[in-house]
Amino acid sequence: xxxxxxxxxxxxxxxxxxxxxxxxxxxxxxxxxxxxxxxxxxxxxxxxxxxxxxxxxxxxxxxxxxxxxxxxxxxxxxxxxxxxxxxxxxxxxxxxxxxxxxxxxxxxxxxxxxxxxxxxxxxxxxxxxxxxxxxxxxxxxxxxxxxxxxxxxxxxxxxxxxxxxxxxxxxxxxxxxxxxxxxxxxxxxxxxxxxxxxxxxxxxxxxxxxxxxxxxxxxxxxxxxxxxxxx
Amino acid sequence: xxxxxxxxxxxxxxxxxxxxxxxxxxxxxxxxxxxxxxxxxxxxxxxxxxxxxxxxxxxxxxxxxxxxxxxxxxxxxxxxxxxxxxxxxxxxxxxxxxxxxxxxxxxxxxxxxxxxxxxxxxxxxxxxxxxxxxxxxxxxxxxxxxxxxxxxxxxxxxxxxxxxxxxxxxxxxxxxxxxxxxxxxxxxxxxxxxxxxxxxxxxxxxxxxxxxxxxxx
Numbered sequence: 001x002x003x004x005x006x007x008x009x010x011x012x013x014x015x016x017x018x019x020x021x022x023x024x025x026x027x028x029x030x031x032x033x034x035x036x037x038x039x040x041x042x043x044x045x046x047x048x049x050x051x052x053x054x055x056x057x058x059x060x061x062x063x064x065x066x067x068x069x070x071x072x073x074x075x076x077x078x079x080x081x082x083x084x085x086x087x088x089x090x091x092x093x094x095x096x097x098x099x100x101x102x103x104x105x106x107x108x109x110x111x112x113x114x115x116x117x118x119x120x121x122x123x124x125x126x127x128x129x130x131x132x133x134x135x136x137x138x139x140x141x142x143x144x145x146x147x148x149x150x151x152x153x154x155x156x157x158x159x160x161x162x163x164x165x166x167x168x169x170x171x172x173x174x175x176x177x178x179x180x181x182x183x184x185x186x187x188x189x190x191x192x193x194x195x196x197x198x199x200x201x202x203x204x205x206x207x208x209x210x211x212x213x214x215x216x217x218x219x220x221x222x223x224x225x226x227x228x229x230x231x
Numbered sequence: 232x233x234x235x236x237x238x239x240x241x242x243x244x245x246x247x248x249x250x251x252x253x254x255x256x257x258x259x260x261x262x263x264x265x266x267x268x269x270x271x272x273x274x275x276x277x278x279x280x281x282x283x284x285x286x287x288x289x290x291x292x293x294x295x296x297x298x299x300x301x302x303x304x305x306x307x308x309x310x311x312x313x314x315x316x317x318x319x320x321x322x323x324x325x326x327x328x329x330x331x332x333x334x335x336x337x338x339x340x341x342x343x344x345x346x347x348x349x350x351x352x353x354x355x356x357x358x359x360x361x362x363x364x365x366x367x368x369x370x371x372x373x374x375x376x377x378x379x380x381x382x383x384x385x386x387x388x389x390x391x392x393x394x395x396x397x398x399x400x401x402x403x404x405x406x407x408x409x410x411x412x413x414x415x416x417x418x419x420x421x422x423x424x425x426x427x428x429x430x431x432x433x434x435x436x437x438x439x440x441x442x443x444x445x446x447x448x
Contacts (some may be wrong), residue, residue, distance in 0.1 A: 088316025097308035
């Protein structure tokens with residue numbers, strides 16, 4: 001098979017997997033009715049914890065936003081792999097003949113879309129509860145996209161890693177959150193620059209997020225086959 | 232006749248436990264083979280090994296002319312397996328589920344509709360999440376997904392489970408039709424009389440090995 005046609009097949013199958021995952025979310029609406037409200041609740045709880053101190057909240061808003069995104073992401077990733085464990089669907093996915101890379105890319109794309117929805121809701125929450133303004137819209141958008149893609153590809157890789165074990169519900173956050181700590185730092189610094197809290201080099205931090213996305217994408221494409229087979 | 236399954240001294244491990252302990256099985260194209268044996272005899276393990284879901288670590292294991300020990304993914308494309316699970320996404324509508332399974336193998340909407348007709352699943356269930364279906368209806372959706380796949384080798388583990396009398400007849404007809412169209416059928420069932428009426432060969436398993444092999448009328 002020619003390299004071009006192989007790539008076309010991989011992307012076509014990836015879109016099929018992504019479409020399936022998004023349709024499951026569309027039918028169940030877990031992200032929008034459960035995960036997003038939980039994220040907003042985290043922001044509200046932090047606002048109370050800081051005694052509604054406007055200065056403190058504005059300074060910490062970017063960090064709190066990414067913390068809320070990451071906790072929400074753990075739930076979304078967990079669910080993305082739970083649906084594959086139910087009713088022997090992992091066997092069906094193996095028997096489908098999809099290239100493991102297609103499954104990895106498809107699940108990562110579906111996760112990215114759900115995380116973008118989650119981030120949009122959380123951003124509205126941030127504006128409403130923390131009175132955050134924007135100094136650099138392009139930076140904000142790019143940093144949001146870069147953070148989303150990093151969490152999506154890294155989450156897909158670690159979600160598959162945890163999916164095969166019986167204690168996956170507690171194992172996934174233990175594995176994923178430390179690995180995502182650099183992304184939390186980079187996203188926070190980029191958002192602080194985008195919202196005018198600091199004058200840090202926000203684009204550098206955004207670039208770092210894209211580099212992390214590339215690294216985890218390569219790692220995911222390489223490791224997903226054995227993970228799916230042995231899961 | 233073309234050899235579809237060629238297992239010689241096949242050993243497969245489930246963790247550290249030998250699920251297959253030197254299984255020998257030769258199956259030709261178009262055969263309908265019933266696997267029998269007590270619980271733990273290795274029926275499910277053999278089916279999963281043939282499907283490329285359980286790695287064979289020793290012996291010879293060829294399926295549809297391909298060496299399973301070298302390439303399991305290549306074999307899987309031509310295999311349709313229905314195990315104890317139905318492989319259904321609980322939140323998807325029946326229609327969504329069938330479309331996804333069909334798209335994965337390049338089947339079109341007409342083939343989906345025909346498969347749903349074959350398993351006698353009424354169209355009013357198309358917009359129902361699969362989790363709301365009865366056990367028998369879920370089994371029928373799983374069977375329809377198998378039909379859409381157009382497998383050259385059907386592997387079924389207790390396929391009659393959950394089906395009502397009419398559903399069992401539908402399944403038996405499906406297997407006979409698939410076989411007459413040139414596909415090979417290997418299945419395990421504890422419903423001896425019904426299964427033997429479909430099978431043209433019975434293979435007895437025990438301790439992860441083939442311990443008996445006979446033709447039936």
